[in-house]
Amino acid sequence: MPLHKSVRKVTTHVLNAMKLKGEKIAMLTGYDYSIARILDEAEIDVILVGDSASNVMAGYDTTLPITLDNMIYHAASVVRGVKRALVVVDLPFGTYQGNSKEALASSIRIMKETGAHAVKLEGGYQVVESIERILSAGIPVMGHLGLTPQAIHKFGTYVVRAKEEEEARRLMEDAKLLETTGCFAIVLEKIPAKLAEEVTNSVKIPVIGIGAGPKTDGQVLVLHDMLGLTQEFSPRFLRRYLDLHSEIKGAVQAYINDVRAGQFPNEKEQY
Ligand code: KIV
Secondary structure: OOHHHHOOOOOHHHHHHHHHHOOOEEEEEOOOHHHHHHHHHOOOOEEEEOOOHHHHOOOOOOOOOOOHHHHHHHHHHHHHOOOOOEEEEEOOOOOOOOOHHHHHHHHHHHHHHHOOOEEEOOOOHHHHHHHHHHHHOOOOEEEEEEOOHHHHHHHOOOOOOOOOHHHHHHHHHHHHHHHHHOOOEEEEEOOOHHHHHHHHHHOOOOEEEEOOOOOOOEEEEOHHHHOOOOOOOOOOOOOOOOOHHHHHHHHHHHHHHHHHOOOOOOHHHOO
16 A cells, blocks of 8 residues: 555655655645645645745745744644644744754744644755754754745846756755755755756655656645646746636625625525
8 A cells, every 4th residue: 555545644754665665745835724624634745834925825025024923823723734744844034044043943933832743944055054953852854955935135036946067066965965964855946857856866865846847756836826826926837736816706706796786695594
């Protein structure tokens, strides 16, 4: 029986075993209780409480403004809706870079106040000290390489990363470093599929891709994008499974029409 069918609770060890068995890992972002319940019932393996909440929940242009308190609110809501999935929470911008003690304190707050199972942070060699300190408290860490949206102002654009040999070489080194430091998995965002495949084959920990081709150990998408709630964001890698924007708009318009025509509520919808 495939592992995802036999396990009642997804752990970091289950993800490792899935990689060993060649079973793909399915991960999606989630930010609230009601949606987390649906994702969990559907048997998603990992829910990432991503700092993309800054964009899709709060309406900011970048992931930078979201705070640790905001992330804790979203993560605690998600955890209350989950029985089976592993819940991973993004450390937001400014809560771990350049200060490993702050990284540990931020991670401890997330684990204590939300009940989540792991944290994720962006970067390679620059954040190794922070990762080591977080791991020393027994908190599992997921890495994130390639396009790292918290560094948008350094790069100025969201284009594909590591297309050039030198950047690809550094990304490979960073992936191996994250593995030896003790990360339990790595997200690779928006890099060439061939490089993502090479990284996946070069490390023993699971590699989850977004815009990184089909050969990684698993895939992640931002929920609002794959459900078609967001419309303006249409990168090549995105597959939309629903047009929820139109569905919701249609339902709201039907409700407005019913109210205006005095057709809601009807006789059965009253006391
Ligand atoms: O915040 C997020 O949604 C992410 C995914 C894009 C991996 O980090």
